[in-house]
Amino acid sequence: AQSVTQLDSQVPVFEEAPVELRCNYSSSVSVYLFWYVQYPNQGLQLLLKYLSGSTLVESINGFEAEFNKSQTSFHLRKPSVHISDTAEYFCAVTHSGGYQKVTFGTGTKLQVIP
Amino acid sequence: KAGVTQTPRYLIKTRGQQVTLSCSPISGHRSVSWYQQTPGQGLQFLFEYFSETQRNKGNFPGRFSGRQFSNSRSEMNVSTLELGDSALYLCASSSGDQGGNQPQHFGDGTRLSIL
Secondary structure (H helix, E strand, O other), X not given: OOEEEOOOOEEEEEOOOOEEEOOEEEOOOOEEXXXXXXXXXXXXXXXXXXXXXXXXXEOOOOOEEEEEOOOOEEEEEEOOOXXXXXXXXXXXXXXXXXXXXXXXXXXXXXXXXX | OOOOEEEOOEEEEXXXXXXXXXXXXXXXXXXXXXXXXXXXXXXXXXXXXXXXXXXXXXXXXXOEEEEEOOOOOEEEEEOOOOHHHOEEEEEEEEOOOOOOOOOOEEOOOXXXXXX
């Protein structure tokens, strides 16, 4: 069985400061990893994904995440946050080769302080 | 391409009633998954349908059921509503092909309030 841990339920950060949202997973097989973002009163939107290849993946709005197999982590980072980044972020994992069953973390609320 | 559409957006019911929520996936997507989101429990997987068959199921009581139609549209039904069923119910669609590497596309959810 696979699982995802997001240790930080809330992360306050000042505008233009860097941020890291932590995600650790456990799985006995190869995995695919995703970060989703949820803005208030909306569903989740895909932010970025790791399927294979380069371990560093980037989104169009400046976020990046690095797949670290030895540490079983997929932390999300942004060098300079904006007020509009205030949202809840979910890490998710599926295992390769099987049917779609996604396991989500409990979410991290990012609050950007002006 | 139209996104995932969930109806209704808001719903108020009383204990003991039943409710049906609807989800129209992205055109061409054959997999539809349902999630319950609450402040205390986070995002919990209910079930997934693929080509009209339930393919995966979470740990929810039998009061929660679903179905998928031949056009991939899906409905979720909750019977004998309890106060604890108050939540945001999210639907997500994907191509559902074996491999697991397709991201899910979410609707904006149905917010269900039980009085």
